[in-house]
Amino acid sequence: MTYGQPQYGYQQPPKKSKTWLWVTLTLVILLAGGVAFTGWVTPGFFKTKLDTESRATPEQLSRSFVNGVAEDRLSRLWCPVRSKRSYTFEQTMAVSEGAQLSTPAHQRAEQEWSAAFTASDMTVGIAMIPGEGGWCVRDAKIGGEPEPLRSIETKPAPRPDVKTGEEAGNKFVDAINERDIPAALAVLCGKVPDTTRDGVQQIIHGEARYTVEKADVLTTAKQTVLHLSGLVDGVRKPGRVETEDDAESGPCVASFSPDSD
Known part of the structure; x- marks a missing residue:
């Protein structure tokens, strides 16, 4: 007796779901977008941070000061004793927009340099003198450069002979x-x-x-x-x-x- 060979029908394998692929791609896109936003927009991890601390030379200090105005970071650049009006200036600059160096650092007196920048349609001049750890800003004047001091010496002169x-x-x-x-x-x-x-x-x-x-x-x-x-x-x-x-x-x-x- 001849027995026929068993017949086996061909079954197509089930299709794999691509849902996981789309979910993965979506997560990657969202993650990349988030990194790009935080890196370039806020807080700006990928941006080159502006130098607001260098003050070894007047040229460095003037650039650091302008960058400090833009980022509201000036505390390290002032001289220990500075002009009274510089405190008012600092409050004004806190709400200013943009800051660009307009007049590079240049010497005004034996030990004093000046520079100027623009911010919010204002021209601001700064006076710089040598101090501990580098140069520092002793005065900031809206509308022009400050007049140089007669001397940056802070030791009292000999007491004059006065009678009254x-x-x-x-x-x-x-x-x-x-x-x-x-x-x-x-x-x-x-x-x-x-x-x-x-x-x-x-x-x-x-x-x-x-x-x-x-x-x-x-x-x-x-x-x-x-x-x-x-x-x-x-x-x-x-x-x-x-x-x-x-x-x-x-x-x-x-x-x-x-x-x-």
Whole structure:
């Protein structure tokens, strides 16, 4: 008896689902897009970070300062004692848009350089002097470059020979107008606090000018009060100088109010 061979039908293998492939591709695209966004947009991992710290030379400092304005990172670039108006400048720059160096660093005095940049349609000039660890910015002026100091020395000059409190006060005012830090510190009383010494330098780092309007000699109190009219950052303000007339080393300036009387 012949038996026929068994017949086996051909069965097509089931098709593999491509769902997993599309899910994988979608995840890859989303991940790549997220990396690109965070890398180039925010927080910008792939972007070259602007240099806001170099200050070995005036040229480096000027570029770092402009970059610092753009990124609101200026704290490391200021001098320990700087102009009073620079604090107002810093607040103004915090809301500015864009910053581009317009005038490269150039020498204005023996130990002082300047530069200028534009930001939010404003021109800003900066004055740079050598300090600890490199150069630093001592003043920032909206509308032009700051005038150079007579000297960047901060040691008091020899005390001048003055006979009266009024004479000491006038020499002090003259030193401020001449932007002469050593001469101004020379007529301060030895016991004035460091905050007063720093405050005097802050005013000189700016471009304040004063006129003595009146001097009151208080004989009983052994004191003289000079009433001033000043131009501070373009604004007319009063000022006041008080002297100690019977100080051991001679009449000297005991206090200075740069914008009030």
